[in-house]
Amino acid sequence: MFKKLIEESTGKSPWLFHINAGSCNGCDIELVSVLTPRYDAERLGFKLAGSPRHADIVVVTGPITAQSLPRVLRSIEQVPEPRCIVTMGSCPQSGNVFRGSYSICGPLSKYVHVDVDVAGCTPKPEAVIDGLALATKILQEKRRAMK
Amino acid sequence: MDFPFVKEAISQLFSKPSCAMYPAVESVAAPRYRGRIAFYPDKCINCMMCERVCCGGAITHTVEKTEEGDKVTRSFNLGCCTFCAHCMDFCTHGAIELTQDYHMIATKEEDLIVSGTFLKKPPVKKAVPPKAPAAAPAAAAAPAAAKPAAPAAPEGKAGPAADAADAAKPKAEAEQSAPPQPRDDGKPVQDPRTCVYCTICARKCPAGALTVDRAAKTWVLDEDACVGCGTCAEVCPKKAIIM
Numbered sequence: 576m577f578k579k580l581i582e583e584s585t586g587k588s589p590w591l592f593h594i595n596a597g598s599c600n601g602c603d604i605e606l607v608s609v610l611t612p613r614y615d616a617e618r619l620g621f622k623l624a625g626s627p628r629h630a631d632i633v634v635v636t637g638p639i640t641a642q643s644l645p646r647v648l649r650s651i652e653q654v655p656e657p658r659c660i661v662t663m664g665s666c667p668q669s670g671n672v673f674r675g676s677y678s679i680c681g682p683l684s685k686y687v688h689v690d691v692d693v694a695g696c697t698p699k700p701e702a703v704i705d706g707l708a709l710a711t712k713i714l715q716e717k718r719r720a721m722k
Numbered sequence: 723m724d725f726p727f728v729k730e731a732i733s734q735l736f737s738k739p740s741c742a743m744y745p746a747v748e749s750v751a752a753p754r755y756r757g758r759i760a761f762y763p764d765k766c767i768n769c770m771m772c773e774r775v776c777c778g779g780a781i782t783h784t785v786e787k788t789e790e791g792d793k794v795t796r797s798f799n800l801g802c803c804t805f806c807a808h809c810m811d812f813c814t815h816g817a818i819e820l821t822q823d824y825h826m827i828a829t830k831e832e833d834l835i836v837s838g839t840f841l842k843k844p845p846v847k848k849a850v851p852p853k854a855p856a857a858a859p860a861a862a863a864a865p866a867a868a869k870p871a872a873p874a875a876p877e878g879k880a881g882p883a884a885d886a887a888d889a890a891k892p893k894a895e896a897e898q899s900a901p902p903q904p905r906d907d908g909k910p911v912q913d914p915r916t917c918v919y920c921t922i923c924a925r926k927c928p929a930g931a932l933t934v935d936r937a938a939k940t941w942v943l944d945e946d947a948c949v950g951c952g953t954c955a956e957v958c959p960k961k962a963i964i965m
Contacts, residue, residue: 702827
């Protein structure tokens with residue numbers, strides 16, 4: 576019975592870890608606005624974690640610069656399985672206007688499996704909430720598959 | 723005993739939350755919000771202007787040759803788009819629109835691609851203006867301005883309307899005073915009275931259909947390449963191009 580309770584509860588409190596991989600700060604601001612009282616994603620259980628070891632969902636913003644690439648990969652490896660990787664904005668999906676630059680190693684899907692893409696430059700907070708809700712669903716499925 | 727905030731605390735328990743209740747209550751984006759791209763392929767004339775102005779390189783096209791013409795598929799990768807609306811602003815035919823839809827969530831990359839296919843027919847070849855009245859039935863097939871002029875045209879010279887259609891001729895004697903008439907097929911006509919042969923139109927033409935020689939004072943239109951987008955008329959500083 577306890578196990579079932581834990582399983583149900585974990586789906587209701589996915590913790591986020593946010594990685595800025597060379598973002599212009601637009602997506603970072605929007606992600607913070609999702610968690611602050613106006614859109615208040617915390618009422619849905621989302622919470623920003625300080626350490627990747629506490630997180631369930633990794634939100635990556637920015638076009639994955641050469642400097643940030645090893646740190647991004649190391650942080651993602653530290654997130655315990657099952658984890659869900661969400662890219663936010665156009666940059667981690669393709670490089671956007673930075674594509675082709677010598678210092679850009681993106682897209683992120685070259686290195687890790689990306690579960691959810693939230694498009695927009697930057698996405699509206701509502702779209703971010705949609706993306707996180709979808710990520711939570713995927714996370715629950717992964718959790719069940721691991722058992 | 724005094725409890726200063728009890729009234730406030732109890733009233734807050736029963737009041738509505740101040741946050742936007744997004745997933746429960748649908749929210750509409752601002753009126754001119756630039757969201758998901760809508761592409762109307764039937765309006766597109768394939769001038770490639772959108773691909774040239776796209777800073778993210780999100781717009782691509784593929785061409786498949788068929789018997790009826792070229793099948794052009796233009797795709798917009800929303801995962802690469804900055805939603806700057808340059809493509810919409812530069813599109814002369816309103817084939818691109820950025821809608822208010824902001825729900826752009828995908829689990830696969832293909833979900834973020836908006837595309838449309840249209841058929842680009844080869845241009846209809848203009849019949850040569852008839853030299854003799856006997857050739858008049860052949861002119862009935864001609865789509866351009868040569869048609870009304872054909873029956874009245876005497877032998878040799880085909881009248882001012884046909885001259886306007888054949889804008890490749892830089893200095894026709896009859897065009898000294900009369901302004902050239904716009905063509906029926908939506909392609910540009912040069913007004914030799916005001917044109918200064920600055921070559922701006924040739925440089926701005928997205929299809930590369932114009933050849934202007936400043937020294938020789940010639941303005942030649944490649945009618946097969948021209949897509950009739952109107953960019954040349956837009957950029958002409960002397961307004962010497964009539965659409």
